[in-house]
Amino acid sequence: MRVLAKLLSWTALLLLGRRSRALLATLRRAYSCYTRDSGSLATLNLTFALLIAEDRRFYRHGGVDVTATLRAAWYFVFKGRLVGGSTLEQQLVRTLSGEKARSIRRKFREILLCTLVSRVVPKSDVPGLYLSVAYFGWRMNGLRDACRRLGLAADHLSIRQAAGIVARLKYPEPEHRSEVRLRQIRSRTEYILRSFAETDIGQRQLQIEAPESETLFDF
Numbered sequence: 001m002r003v004l005a006k007l008l009s010w011t012a013l014l015l016l017g018r019r020s021r022a023l024l025a026t027l028r029r030a031y032s033c034y035t036r037d038s039g040s041l042a043t044l045n046l047t048f049a050l051l052i053a054e055d056r057r058f059y060r061h062g063g064v065d066v067t068a069t070l071r072a073a074w075y076f077v078f079k080g081r082l083v084g085g086s087t088l089e090q091q092l093v094r095t096l097s098g099e100k101a102r103s104i105r106r107k108f109r110e111i112l113l114c115t116l117v118s119r120v121v122p123k124s125d126v127p128g129l130y131l132s133v134a135y136f137g138w139r140m141n142g143l144r145d146a147c148r149r150l151g152l153a154a155d156h157l158s159i160r161q162a163a164g165i166v167a168r169l170k171y172p173e174p175e176h177r178s179e180v181r182l183r184q185i186r187s188r189t190e191y192i193l194r195s196f197a198e199t200d201i202g203q204r205q206l207q208i209e210a211p212e213s214e215t216l217f218d219f
Contacts, residue, residue, distance in 0.1 A: 005062025012112035089114035137173025
């Protein structure tokens with residue numbers, strides 16, 4: 001997988017020269033800001049929740065998850081459905097570039113460009129960098145803004161609070177409260193918690209944490 005990622009990164013430089021250079025410059029600026037601001041605010045709970053919800057094979061690919069990409073392509077071709085197949089690197093590229101059009105051409109560019117992330121950002125810093133720039137809702141650009149608006153301490157999140165924040169990547173918080181969106185966030189949060197509980201680390205962590213009386217939905 002890493003060899004494939006390297007081949008794709010060279011392809012990106014050759015085929016998408018201008019876009020590749022622009023992305024690399026943007027990545028350097030974003031990563032410089034990230035490291036200058038004391039690095040990641042992402043706790044272990046938040047990182048686990050993010051990987052479980054968005055990219056379970058994160059440490060087994062070089063930016064492109066071939067299995068997830070092929071699954072998404074199959075669903076699109078044979079079922080006419082769009083399903084998630086993006087890695088954290090792809091989501092980072094999409095966020096920094098602002099390109100979100102649903103087209104095959106855009107997706108192909110994204111797959112090539114995301115392999116350039118490793119040229120600037122160490123793999124271990126990708127989750128934290130992504131969380132620092134991700135969109136969580138109205139006036140919630142990045143983890144700092146999200147925690148500030150929700151009244152949470154970014155460096156001391158329970159697993160439920162972490163799951164609730166990550167849930168807002170799929171269902172961003174609107175400017176005005178919506179019961180429909182609230183149910184979507186709750187459902188996504190519970191899904192992340194159930195998935196977390198299926199892992200050995202998750203089981204141990206949930207046993208350590210006392211039952212939470214507070215929720216993200218009281219703010």
